């Protein structure tokens with residue numbers, strides 16, 4: 754029994770991986786840290802200390818609503834939207850400002866939320882895909898969203914929230930964009946499903962006003978394609 758116990762203790766104290774037999778170092782074979790890096794550490798308790806109750810407190814305007822937050826030092830805006838505000842429309846893709854899945858507007862500028870510090874956005878107006886629908890319930894889709902549906906511009910849909918925000922920004926800055934301008938304006942947003950031609954068609958249709966809302970006497974609204982809501 755004793756030798757077995759000793760063996761167990763030796764195993765527990767041993768490194769997780771044997772050293773490389775070539776260079777005799779174990780550093781490059783240690784397990785990688787978790788890759789969900791956008792979920793950064795929660796605020797240390799000292800930030801919520803009764804002696805400094807306002808330390809770390811900040812306000813944002815998110816989709817026309819004022820919210821008060823305690824972001825952790827270094828917390829990224831995407832993590833704040835997901836974990837504190839439960840706005841999960843913007844997606845985590847590359848986490849490196851490359852794919853555009855996390856795109857939001859910060860004071861009207863296209864922004865990769867995965868690499869933007871929350872504390873750098875204090876007082877800013879943030880627009881996420883949840884802010885596009887024109888009613889509080891989010892059921893009344895914006896013209897751009899209806900165009901994406903009508904033109905089948907989403908397959909898996911993972912990139913779509915970021916694409917919609919980028920398209921919104923494009924149409925705000927170029928109300929009648931050429932195809933080249935659309936390609937340029939949307940170039941920061943990747944789609945693994947390759948829906949680019951349909952995204953371009955949906956943006957062109959929106960620019961033509963095909964999905965513009967029209968008020969009717971009955972108090973309902975229709976879009977210019979004729980469907981009532």
Ligand code: FES
Nearest residue numbers: 846847848853867
């Ligand atoms: S997740 Fe932010 S750019 Fe890819």
Ligand code: FES
Nearest residue numbers: 908912944945946
């Ligand atoms: S629709 Fe699947 S990644 Fe764009």
